[in-house]
Amino acid sequence: MAVLVSVLAAAMAVVSPMTGAADPEVFVGGQFRAAGGGAHQAVTFDAKAIPSGSRVTVVESPGAGTTRVELRLDGVQPNRTFGAHVHTQPCGSTPEASGPHYQNVKDPQQPSTDPAYANPLNEVWLDFTTDARGGAHSSATVAWRFRPGEARSVVIHDHATDTTPGHAGTAGARLACVNVPFS
Ligand SMILES: [Cu+2]
Numbered sequence: 510m511a512v513l514v515s516v517l518a519a520a521m522a523v524v525s526p527m528t529g530a531a532d533p534e535v536f537v538g539g540q541f542r543a544a545g546g547g548a549h550q551a552v553t554f555d556a557k558a559i560p561s562g563s564r565v566t567v568v569e570s571p572g573a574g575t576t577r578v579e580l581r582l583d584g585v586q587p588n589r590t591f592g593a594h595v596h597t598q599p600c601g602s603t604p605e606a607s608g609p610h611y612q613n614v615k616d617p618q619q620p621s622t623d624p625a626y627a628n629p630l631n632e633v634w635l636d637f638t639t640d641a642r643g644g645a646h647s648s649a650t651v652a653w654r655f656r657p658g659e660a661r662s663v664v665i666h667d668h669a670t671d672t673t674p675g676h677a678g679t680a681g682a683r684l685a686c687v688n689v690p691f692s
Pocket residue numbers: 593594595596610664666680
């Protein structure tokens with residue numbers, strides 16, 4: 510009996526990583542376009558910080574109960590720190606269209622500025638600092654998966670994300686937005 514149990518355990522250990530690997534990556538790549546000119550993959554509301562024609566890629570890599578999100582930028586304002594997060598709604602013609610941050614455990618108090626909910630373990634924060642050529646890369650891994658259809662965009666903000674009570678999760682004006690169909 511002990512032998513049978515260990516064989517089953519070994520079989521399950523092989524099956525679960527394969528199930529995790531079957532979840533597809535979500536990849537989005539494109540150029541920022543000025544908002545208001547129709548439906549774009551990526552829109553900018555601030556041509557100085559995020560010029561039209563600058564490039565962005567977002568990759569979501571689901572794991573077994575985890576999610577890794579990578580953000581890459583090229584051709585944006587050099588030597589500057591930006592905030593960036595996963596938001597709940599698609600990009601629109603106004604910065605507010607992308608809705609609040611996606612939260613694994615939703616804060617009953619909205620807008621959420623309580624560090625117990627607005628933190629990088631419960632949200633996906635992708636703050637980045639550009640190099641002298643306007644390139645940047647950031648990534649975040651969280652210990653949960655998105656609820657299907659509830660995470661729809663990555664928003665780039667004016668400055669690094671605040672962590673203090675009453676301001677947690679805020680990062681200033683919304684400068685640009687990328688539509689991503691997170692799964
Ligand atoms: Cu945000």
